[in-house]
Amino acid sequence: MNQTIAEKILSRHSGKKVLAGDICIADVDLIMAQDGTAPLAIRAFEKMGKKKVAYPEKSIFVIDHNSPSPSIGVSQLHALMRNFVKKQKMNFSESGSGICHIVLPERGYIKPGNLIIGADSHTPTYGALNAFAIGIGSTDIAAGLYTGKLWFKVPETIKISLRGKLPKGVFAKDIALFLIKNLRADGANYQVIELKGKGVESLSMDARFTLCNMLVETGAKSAILEVDKKTEKWLKEYKVNGLNPVSPDKNASYCQVLEFNLSNLEPQIAKPHRVDNVVSLKKLAGKRIDEAFLGTCTNGRLEDLRIAASILKGKKVHRNVRLIIVPGSREIFLNAVKENLIKIFIEAEAAVLPPGCGPCVGTGQGVPADKEIVISTANRNFKGRMGNPDAFIYLASPATVAASSIKGKITDPREFI
Template sequence: MDMGGTIVEKIISSHVGEVVRAGDFCVVTVDMLMCHDATGPLTIKAFNEFERENVWDPQRVTFVLDHAAPSPNERVSGLHDMLRSFAKEQGIRFFDVGEGICHQLMLEKGLVLPGDIALGTDSHTCTYGAVGALSFGIGSTDASGVLLTGKLWLKVPYTMKIIVSNSFKPGVYPKDLMLNVIGILKADGADYLCLEFSGSCIDEMSMGGRMTLCNMAIEAGAKGGIVPPDEKTLEWVRRRSSRSFAPQTSDKDAYFIDVLHIDAAGLEPQVAFPHAVDNVHPVSEATGIPIQQVFLGTCTNGRLEDLREAASILSGRRVHDGVRLLVCPASRQTLLEAIEEGIISTLLEAGATVIPPGCGPCPGTHLGVPGDGENVISTANRNFKGRMGNNKSNIYLASPATCAASAIEGKIADPRKYLS
């Protein structure tokens, strides 16, 4: 008797029209394609070479300006205009400068739902797995093929199950968990696998926390990350979309290529040292390292709950002299909610600089490029040499709470000392 299917196998099977299993090659129909300003122009150029007048379905395509927004120079302005013009001509959904980061918007606006196959010309498209969708990044040329046909060729990935038991202790967050996972698996430990997250800790976790986990699955080499949808997921999605969807979960007898067990109660805050995401250490091994810039934002940790965590630590305190704290909300909606809640005023009073919703300093294309020899601690997902625009600087990765504590002290600090 055949074994049951994983959530990934079942989602792909539903988009193929027949049962497929890990290792099979197939062509799938696509529910949503996203392109942003750093990769969209190449996609448009490749599409135009086919000399086809229209994309396959403009309602299933989304363009976002977020990587260098507002435009820092004339060249980027030209690329932005290319995307604006193509989107208007084709009737494609378009989010202009200041609306926010593509991955935040795709979920916040209810554009990706449980059971979907959603693709994007960005490696962190895997974020959408938080709602139980199969999502991953593709190249611009592949994306042009999707614009033409609405289909993609792929190999069905095997799945590694990550079971996280118990609850976090105060001062430990989903970002710490995912850094710990990447430290265990290493940068290539999950190559072309899908990471399925489950266990009591995941059940308790907010949707934002689940987004953080899935967002960083690619940093272990994974094709994607996914959290099987539960009632929390379905309620969250229904508030944002009226579109019908077909959630999937893994069968009890599904085959997993490996299973990793983690006790959340045993974790302490984690820090990834330069210049690799898998160079992970407990915060106790990082305390005291001087820092000159702190960045709070990105598709990993720029949501309302992240800003709230940082503000709770910074409230009534000041950013250390000589430290720049840059805050970049993940979306316009996040910024508005943070203003209404008083979070932004708390951060500003502490000495933070708030920059427009978008990717901000993360990709190094503009805003907040660090100086030579400077140390940055960031809530981002990558710390490769040159990632933030200067290959002579050093980037450390940590949770919003650890970043906030570090901003106060001017050196990497344990956030637990600031918790009441």
């Protein structure tokens, strides 16, 4: 029986050999919830009638969606999380530390071959480190806290081979948008995407995180990569040892095999109000923008900030535009300070906010006015996503967002690179 990566990881964790379509109960290696989902998980856990979390060392709550808290209601829920974490002796990431999907890999929580559940839909980000990471809801998290296990339906896998190498000015975000355009918003529903090929190998680790993160928008249960030299180097840097990577069998069974060439890819952009409403940037070049947002679990990494800084250096944000920049974690923020990227942003007259999800979910700062147009590096452009249902959100790469913020209109970043 030949197996995909997902089938192998679920087999390893359930103690029996499973294939797509099987249902299994598996031990999980890490359980994560954030401040939008943890409070409900605590309530569900209490309803289950157990006093103690089964594996506190494998359980973590992160405050990132509202960081720091903007209101009394949110503060009360944050306090509920802090009390629970203290009582249960669980791991915790306080507001200001950064976004769960960036902080957890940095702190060495994610290992190749792991099975991870997270109450956040972008949990598959960890697939860049060869972990099978699945987004779930609060009650499933409570069940994980209670038992250390969860039930899974073993998913089918789509294999996507990326050939070639990205041209200058085109980035992982553009690959993700292009793939979402091809697969559509439910093209990979219930399925896992295995990415491979020279095109993947050529990407940096930061770019790989972006790709795995964003492919959730195809409905995929997860996205996952194999371990290579770059992964090993990254893990070593973050002091993750004892690797147990998982590769697919040569004759593993895939429900779909797709191949794309990156060499001729152009900058892409998703139009309101759907993530799969993607066109080539050139079709929208010149369109007015009011706000530009750089950050999130998709594009708030150091490489993203470096790319933006290389474009913004010595320039000013257009007078009709507000540029908001949110480093994805405290470590990234600190490195961006050391590398003078923050100085470049401030001199360009951007607003730099503390690490967290920032304006992405419309919970606090950066809410657009009626009819305003936002260009953003986030992963969703649903109506009302940033807090105003009468605003319009376009999704693009950090380079496109930085270039557009200077010109005051949607701009091809290749003009600056």
